Amino acid sequence: MNHQGGWELIKNTWQSWLQHRGFFFLLAFGWMLPLLVYLMIWSAAASEGSLAGLSQDALAGYYLVLVLVNQLTYATTNWTVGDNIRMGQISRWLIQPMSPLYHALSSEIAGKVVFMLFSIPVTAFLALIFRPQFNLSWQQSLLFIPSILLAWALRFFWGYWLALLAFWATRADSLLALQDTMIFLLGGHLAPIRLLPNWMQSLAKILPFRYMSAFPVEILTGFLDKNESLTGLLIQLGWTSTAYLLYRLVWTRGVRHYEAVGG
Amino acid sequence: MQALRLIFEFFKVSTQAEMAHRANFFIRFLNAILNLATGVLSLTVIFNQVESIKGWDMPSAMALLGVYLLLAALRGLFIGPSLESVAGMDGEIWQGTFDFTLLRPVDKQFLVSFRHWRVLMLFDLCLALGVLGYAIHLMQAELTLLAVMGFIITLIAGAALLYAALLAFSALVFWNSGFLFTWIINDLFQLARYPVELYPGWLRLVLTWIIPVGLMTTIPAQALSGKLSWQWMILTLLFTIGALIGASWLFRQGLKKYTSASS
Numbered sequence: 001m002n003h004q005g006g007w008e009l010i011k012n013t014w015q016s017w018l019q020h021r022g023f024f025f026l027l028a029f030g031w032m033l034p035l036l037v038y039l040m041i042w043s044a045a046a047s048e049g050s051l052a053g054l055s056q057d058a059l060a061g062y063y064l065v066l067v068l069v070n071q072l073t074y075a076t077t078n079w080t081v082g083d084n085i086r087m088g089q090i091s092r093w094l095i096q097p098m099s100p101l102y103h104a105l106s107s108e109i110a111g112k113v114v115f116m117l118f119s120i121p122v123t124a125f126l127a128l129i130f131r132p133q134f135n136l137s138w139q140q141s142l143l144f145i146p147s148i149l150l151a152w153a154l155r156f157f158w159g160y161w162l163a164l165l166a167f168w169a170t171r172a173d174s175l176l177a178l179q180d181t182m183i184f185l186l187g188g189h190l191a192p193i194r195l196l197p198n199w200m201q202s203l204a205k206i207l208p209f210r211y212m213s214a215f216p217v218e219i220l221t222g223f224l225d226k227n228e229s230l231t232g233l234l235i236q237l238g239w240t241s242t243a244y245l246l247y248r249l250v251w252t253r254g255v256r257h258y259e260a261v262g263g
Numbered sequence: 264m265q266a267l268r269l270i271f272e273f274f275k276v277s278t279q280a281e282m283a284h285r286a287n288f289f290i291r292f293l294n295a296i297l298n299l300a301t302g303v304l305s306l307t308v309i310f311n312q313v314e315s316i317k318g319w320d321m322p323s324a325m326a327l328l329g330v331y332l333l334l335a336a337l338r339g340l341f342i343g344p345s346l347e348s349v350a351g352m353d354g355e356i357w358q359g360t361f362d363f364t365l366l367r368p369v370d371k372q373f374l375v376s377f378r379h380w381r382v383l384m385l386f387d388l389c390l391a392l393g394v395l396g397y398a399i400h401l402m403q404a405e406l407t408l409l410a411v412m413g414f415i416i417t418l419i420a421g422a423a424l425l426y427a428a429l430l431a432f433s434a435l436v437f438w439n440s441g442f443l444f445t446w447i448i449n450d451l452f453q454l455a456r457y458p459v460e461l462y463p464g465w466l467r468l469v470l471t472w473i474i475p476v477g478l479m480t481t482i483p484a485q486a487l488s489g490k491l492s493w494q495w496m497i498l499t500l501l502f503t504i505g506a507l508i509g510a511s512w513l514f515r516q517g518l519k520k521y522t523s524a525s526s
Contacts (some may be wrong), residue, residue, distance in 0.1 A: 030450045037454060040463065041316070051313070174293060181297050
C-alpha cells in the first residue's frame with residue numbers, strides 16, 4: 001500500500017482548498033447558524049434560573065464546544081462520493097496504486113484545516129458574547145480525545161457506506177440528508193440530550209447519532225460522570241466498528257458491481 | 264396580462280422539465296416530511312421543558328412555524344430557483360450566459376424573479392397550510408375577522424420582504440461574482456423559524472431593521488394571535504414598500520455594472 005502517495009494527496013488537497021476559502025467559510029457559517037439559534041432559544045428559556053440543572057452559561061459552553069466538534073466530525077466528503085461514482089471519476093481512482101479511501105481522507109483533512117481557520121476565531125469571538133462556563137478536569141480532557149476521534153470515524157464511515165449505495169441507487173444522497181436530520185434531533189443539536197423527552201433520550205442513547213456529535217461535547221463539558229462516559233465510549237466503539245464493517249462490505253460488493261458508463 | 268401569461272408559460276415549461284425526473288417525486292416528498300417533522304418535534308421538545316418563553320407558548324410558536332414553512336415553500340416554489348439560476352452556484356453570471364437573458368424583450372427584474380418553478384414545492388405549501396391550521400386549532404381562540412385580515416396582509420408583506428431580501432442579496436453578485444451571497448440570506452432565513460423576541464437585544468434589532476428576517480414571520484404570527492398593534496402593522500407595510508423599492512434599485516444598479524464573463 002502506497003502511504004506516501006496518500007500523504008502527498010492529502011497535502012495537495014488542503015492547499016488547493018485554501019484557495020477557495022470564501023466558499024468553505026460560507027459552508028462553515030451555514031452549519032454554525034442552526035446551533036447558535038438553539039443556543040439562543042434555550043438561553044431565553046433558561047433566563048429565569050436553569051433547565052434540568054443547566055444554567056445559561058453551561059448551555060453556552062455546551063453549544064460553543066458543539067459548534068467546533070460538529071465541524072470537526074462533519075464528513076463533507078460523503079456528499080460527493082455519489083457524484084464521483086455516477087460520473088465515472090472513480091474509475092481513475094481504482095487504477096491508482098493506492099486505496100481510493102485516500103481520496104476521501106484527503107478532502108476530509110483538507111476540509112478540517114479550512115473550516116477550523118474560520119470556526120476557531122469565530123467561536124472565540126462568540127465566547128465573548130455568550131460567556132460560556134464549564135469545569136475542565138484532566139479526566140474529562142483525556143476521555144475527550146478518544147471520543148472525538150471515534151465520533152469522527154463513526155460519522156465518516158456511517159456516511160461513507162450510505163453514500164456508497166450509489167453503486168446501486170442513483171439518489172443515495174438523500175440517505176445522507178436523513179442522517180443529518182437524525183443527528184439534529186438525537187445528536188444533541190436541537191437540545192442537549194438531557195433536555196429531550198424521555199423516549200427521545202432512550203433512543204439517543206441506543207442509536208449511533210449521539211455518538212457522532214454530542215457525546216464528546218458531553219464528556220468535555222462535564223455532563224457525564226465517569227461510568228456514563230465509559231459505557232458511552234464502549235457503545236461508540238461498537239457503532240464505529242459496525243460502520244467500518246458495513247463500509248468494507250458495501251465497498252467490495254460495490255466495486256464488483258461497478259461498470260463505468262461512457263468513454 | 265402579458266405578465267400573467269408569461270408566468271403561466273414559465274410554470275408549464277418548468278413543470279414539464281421536472282416531470283422528466285420522476286424519482287425526484289419521492290425525494291421531494293421525503294424532504295418535505297422530514298422538514299415538517301423536525302419543525303414540529305423541535306417545538307414539542309422546547310415546550311416540553313417550559314410553558315412559554317417571553318410570552319410565546321406552543322400554539323403561537325406553532326403559528327409562527329406555519330408562517331415560516333409557508334414562506335420557505337414560496338421561496339422554493341419560484342423565487343429561490345429563479346434567482347439561484349442567475350446569481351447562484353454555476354449561475355448565469357458565473358457562466359456568462361446572462362447575456363442571453365438580458366436580450367429578452369421583457370422587464371429584467373420580472374424575468375429573473377419568475378422564470379424557474381419547482382412545482383413539487385406545492386406539496387410543501389400544503390403541509391405549511393396544514394401546520395397553520397393545526398396552530399389555529401391549538402389556539403382555540405375565536406379568530407376575529409380583524410385578526411384574519413391583519414394576518415393575510417402581514418403575510419403578504421412578509422413574502423414581499425423575503426423577495427426583496429433575496430433580490431437584494433442576489434444583486435450583490437454584480438459587484439463580486441465569485442461570492443455566493445444567496446447562500447448567506449438562505450442561512451440567515453433560518454433565524455426566522457423562531458420569534459425575533461427570543462434573540463438577544465442587539466440581534467433583534469439587526470433582524471428587524473437591517474436583515475428583516477425577523478419581521479417576515481414574527482409579525483404575521485403576532486397578527487394571527489391578535490397581539491399586533493396597528494402602529495406596528497403600518498410600520499411593517501411602509502418598511503416592506505421601502506425594501507421593495509430599495510432592492511429593485513440595487514438590482515438595476517447592478518445591471519448597469521454587469522459585464523459579460525466571456526473574454
